[in-house]
Amino acid sequence: MKKLFAGAVALVSLTVTSTVMANETITVTGSNSMSSLMEVLAETYTVKTGNFVEVQGPGSSAGIRAANEGVSMLGMASRIVQDDEIKENVHTVAMARDAIAVAVNPANGVSNLSVEQVADIYRGEITNWADVGGAKSPIVVITRDSASGTRAGFESTLGLTRKINGIKVSAIYPRAQVANGNGMVKTTVAHNVYAIGYISLGTVDESVQALSINDVAPSVATIQTGEYPIARPFTLLYRDDAPAAAMAYMNWILSDEGQAIVARKGYVPVK
Amino acid sequence: MFMTNVPQAFKRTSGSSLSRQGGIVSRRRELTEILFQGLFMLSAFIGVLSLGLIGFFVFKEAAPAIEFSGIGGLVAGTDWLPPALYGILPMIVASLLSTSLAVITGVPVGIMAAIFLAEVAPPLVVKIMRPAVELLAGIPSVVYGFFGLVVIVPLIEQVFGVPSGSTILAASIVLAIMILPTVITVSETSLRAVPNQYKEGSLALGASKVYTTFFVQLPAARSGILTGVILGIARAVGETMAIIMVMGNAPAMPEGVLDSARSMTANIALEMSYATGIHSSALYATGVVLLVFIMLLNATLMYLNRQTSK
Numbered sequence: 211m212k213k214l215f216a217g218a219v220a221l222v223s224l225t226v227t228s229t230v231m232a233n234e235t236i237t238v239t240g241s242n243s244m245s246s247l248m249e250v251l252a253e254t255y256t257v258k259t260g261n262f263v264e265v266q267g268p269g270s271s272a273g274i275r276a277a278n279e280g281v282s283m284l285g286m287a288s289r290i291v292q293d294d295e296i297k298e299n300v301h302t303v304a305m306a307r308d309a310i311a312v313a314v315n316p317a318n319g320v321s322n323l324s325v326e327q328v329a330d331i332y333r334g335e336i337t338n339w340a341d342v343g344g345a346k347s348p349i350v351v352i353t354r355d356s357a358s359g360t361r362a363g364f365e366s367t368l369g370l371t372r373k374i375n376g377i378k379v380s381a382i383y384p385r386a387q388v389a390n391g392n393g394m395v396k397t398t399v400a401h402n403v404y405a406i407g408y409i410s411l412g413t414v415d416e417s418v419q420a421l422s423i424n425d426v427a428p429s430v431a432t433i434q435t436g437e438y439p440i441a442r443p444f445t446l447l448y449r450d451d452a453p454a455a456a457m458a459y460m461n462w463i464l465s466d467e468g469q470a471i472v473a474r475k476g477y478v479p480v481k
Numbered sequence: 482m483f484m485t486n487v488p489q490a491f492k493r494t495s496g497s498s499l500s501r502q503g504g505i506v507s508r509r510r511e512l513t514e515i516l517f518q519g520l521f522m523l524s525a526f527i528g529v530l531s532l533g534l535i536g537f538f539v540f541k542e543a544a545p546a547i548e549f550s551g552i553g554g555l556v557a558g559t560d561w562l563p564p565a566l567y568g569i570l571p572m573i574v575a576s577l578l579s580t581s582l583a584v585i586t587g588v589p590v591g592i593m594a595a596i597f598l599a600e601v602a603p604p605l606v607v608k609i610m611r612p613a614v615e616l617l618a619g620i621p622s623v624v625y626g627f628f629g630l631v632v633i634v635p636l637i638e639q640v641f642g643v644p645s646g647s648t649i650l651a652a653s654i655v656l657a658i659m660i661l662p663t664v665i666t667v668s669e670t671s672l673r674a675v676p677n678q679y680k681e682g683s684l685a686l687g688a689s690k691v692y693t694t695f696f697v698q699l700p701a702a703r704s705g706i707l708t709g710v711i712l713g714i715a716r717a718v719g720e721t722m723a724i725i726m727v728m729g730n731a732p733a734m735p736e737g738v739l740d741s742a743r744s745m746t747a748n749i750a751l752e753m754s755y756a757t758g759i760h761s762s763a764l765y766a767t768g769v770v771l772l773v774f775i776m777l778l779n780a781t782l783m784y785l786n787r788q789t790s791k
Contacts, residue, residue, distance in 0.1 A: 348644040374565040377564055385733045385741065387647055387741050388729070390750075394726075397630070398647070
């Protein structure tokens with residue numbers, strides 16, 4: 211018993227000293243979709259420098275609020291942040307971009323859609339390819355399961371959400387077929403001439419055709435310039451008075467090393 | 482040290498037991514009996530205990546969703562829009578529709594195949610067919626799903642001219658194939674267990690072979706066949722992976738068998754990985770409904786079986 215107690219004391223002191231040993235704790239709060247990428251970055255950074263990074267992902271709005279009020283050293287927002295949303299001493303910087311390709315069967319014939327057309331197809335308001343310049347055949351709409359991050363990104367960039375009893379829910383047509391993964395969307399679209407689906411840009415291959423949106427083809431270049439519309443920036447927010455450790459972390463994310471991790475996780479680097 | 486100790490201990494016991502060997506042997510046997518009875522009881526309780534624990538935890542986890550939407554909102558709701566609405570009626574309908582279609586097509590085929598194997602086929606054919614059927618039972622469901630996706634789904638698109646073949650019909654066909662081995666093997670075994678005198682008596686009275694099979698042997702084997710059907714239905718209702726791959730998983734209320742739909746099992750499997758809070762609880766509630774359905778189904782069939790055998 212005594213031994214156990216001594217062991218516990220030793221263990222506690224060990225964890226205490228290890229936190230003391232880490233120079234500083236950097237707090238990052240915000241977007242849920244960004245938190246998985248941020249956690250990977252944080253782990254690498256902790257191993258590299260010994261500075262501990264605490265990541266919380268309650269949502270983009272919470273991230274903007276946290277940065278405004280200085281509750282968190284850095285804020286995360288997985289969307290464009292308007293100037294009137296932030297205080298004068300808060301600045302934004304894009305750390306990555308998340309792009310979604312709208313894919314059809316290569317034999318489909320349609321190669322370009324407008325943002326509104328894509329949104330209407332997913333709302334179930336356009337149901338025939340003839341309405342968007344294709345063959346006269348019904349559209350088979352493929353979506354992702356409601357827990358998917360790609361779906362969340364797709365819905366938020368296209369405004370495919372609505373409110374029921376004050377709770378934000380998806381506005382995607384319930385008759386849309388649901389595939390449980392980028393791979394399954396791709397397989398279904400590759401086998402069905404009438405199908406349309408959306409997948410993370412990194413997973414597009416020759417079995418499907420990625421559509422141009424508003425006449426802009428998705429590519430790393432058009433995503434970096436912001437021309438390709440179904441993409442969202444992963445924005446970091448920081449205050450003028452942010453601690454040096456947090457600024458160092460942010461600069462590391464924007465460095466080649468950080469951006470390489472961004473690319474490896476399937477997002478488009480900003481540089 | 483250990484090696485030297487063991488023979489001494491052995492000698493001591495063997496020396497003293499020689500005089501009262503009978504008593505010790507019987508006591509030892511008694512002990513073994515008690516030990517094994519306990520072991521059997523424990524094993525039996527593990528099964529029942531698991532059922533109880535699963536039931537308890539599924540209900541416990543489902544409670545927040547039932548509180549949030551009410552039983553009516555869950556079971557009779559037609560909109561699945563997490564995190565606001567958790568209506569699982571479309572999924573109940575999809576599960577029932579796909580399963581019943583699969584049973585309607587699969588069971589007669591299975592029973593007739595069993596009759597063929599038990600009564601008609603020459604021994605050589607049985608030798609080849611039975612292992613083939615048993616092999617069918619061993620195929621993993623994801624392989625059935627893949628088969629459905631690349632063969633049945635495009636076939637439905639061509640035959641019915643629908644834009645997408647990922648439909649309830651595709652799922653039913655895959656399920657019908659999946660329940661075949663269960664129905665065939667159980668039915669064949671029970672048909673073979675019918676005493677030969679029944680058949681001989683019927684034939685001696687001048688009844689035809691077909692008449693004998695349908696009106697003498699089948700009724701006599703009914704209980705076993707029904708067990709096969711119950712097992713088949715349970716497999717069809719509980720099937721997940723193959724269904725996810727061929728049914729399209731749209732959470733809307735299906736309007737016909739050529740519509741895409743989502744089964745209860747698919748609903749749980751699709752969203753479990755990410756769901757949190759009430760959403761996750763609603764998936765457990767889906768599990769509760771599934772559990773209740775399977776219990777009701779089994780109870781009904783068992784009751785029917787008992788009624789008709791009276």
